[in-house]
Amino acid sequence: MELCSVSGSTCPEEAGTASGREGRMERLSTAGLPVMGRTAAWNAIYSSRMSNVEFATTDQNRFDAELRIGQIGPVKLARLSVDCNYSAERARRHIVRNAPRLYNFLLQAQGSSTFHHCGHEARLSEGDIVLVDTGLPHHFVTDDVSTTIMVRVPSEVLREYLPTPEQFCGLQLGRAIGLTGTLAAMVQSLSERVEPGFSGYEGRVARYLLEMISMSYTMGFESVSTGSATLWQRRNEIVRYVEDNLRDPELTPASIAAALRLSPRYLRTVFSISGEKVSAYILRRRLEECARQMRNRAWNGHTLTEIAFSWGFNSAAHFTRCFRDQFGAAPRDYRRTALD
Incomplete structure (x- = not known):
């Protein structure tokens, strides 16, 4: 322009x-x-x-x-x-x-x-x-x-x-x-x-x-793990892949390692420099994106299950349990409070 x-x-x-x-x-x-x-x-x-x-x-x-x-x-x-x-x-x-x-x-x-x-x-x-x-x-x-x-x-x-x-x-x-x-x-x-x-x-x-x-x-950030530049660059490549495929229910540490041509062990080593496991990162990010859509009135017409499944969950019960653990409230209560 x-x-x-x-x-x-x-x-x-x-x-x-x-x-x-x-x-x-x-x-x-x-x-x-x-x-x-x-x-x-x-x-x-x-x-x-x-x-x-x-x-x-x-x-x-x-x-x-x-x-x-x-x-x-x-x-x-x-x-x-x-x-x-x-x-x-x-x-x-x-x-x-x-x-x-x-x-x-x-x-x-x-x-x-x-x-x-x-x-x-x-x-x-x-x-x-x-x-x-x-x-x-x-x-x-x-x-x-x-x-x-x-x-x-x-x-x-x-x-x-x-x-x-x-x-x-x-x-x-x-x-x-x-x-x-x-x-x-x-x-x-x-x-x-x-x-x-x-x-x-x-x-x-x-x-x-x-x-x-x-x-x-x-x-x-003196207390932050420094690691090597190569390891941090590799971790960001993993983060980029996860963010690109977060909605895929088949996204797992094993599928990530295969897609990026890394051994599962090396994948764990690289990601561990941030102090969080790959599987925990995937779950947390899915929950955060679900919560963000639940706070958005534009998604009022979509059920909680639709939102959860759109971000890679395939079990409503599992989503509800994980969401409560992460945010301290059931999805329905969280949504109602956020919109009110």
Whole structure:
């Protein structure tokens, strides 16, 4: 999708969409877009400049967003502000296979949110950070008005500073831990200074930022198993396969090992670096996806059994028992409470 400059005429299919460059900053906005279809139009605009995702909101008549994008050397900085609670999902269908791998550090600059990625749930408050592998699915839900600042880094660049980013994906880096507060302040400041530029110092500034990210994660996750880069990359390949086939009732550690041409023993060894068995991960992720659909009013017309079976369960009794163990409530009670 081609966006037009704010200083010139707008494209017919995107009348009212503001975009343009002042210095090194590109601004995109929903301002002027018709209310009907605004969220869908924003999906297309955002996807053309960042990643393919799907935005959704409970109030289709209230969705105003602004995205500012700048570049500092190899690092892209983006500031997204939305005036209502919304969700943004990057599902399997949005991901292009063999595309260049990018990592995205999300700073919750305003508001609060819940982020789901790589089997982790991160509850973010202002100043918290979470790392995202854009090559894997993720889901983001805000509680109200919010501002998120994104630091996007190519994989080959990030690995010079953080050799095994895979082990941190989806984990919350709290603002009170180590140097996180300093890193958050630095990211905030840089996102405001991208527009006037850095007068030829972009490369040096990018290095300082990446070094600060490296120190923050090293200090913040000292207790996390490091493992080797190869093992973490292998684990993420397994996670990707599981996420792609989560709905398949025949998905088992044995079928995964066969599909990825790994021995069952090696599969267990690789996955154990995260402290969770493959079978436990599969079950937990299926339950989490069932719970997410049960909280969504759009799925009101579907029975609990339909939802469970669509995510690979083949026994209603087994699903109910596992769901109660995971969430502390029977599926029917959980759904009723969540929707109420």
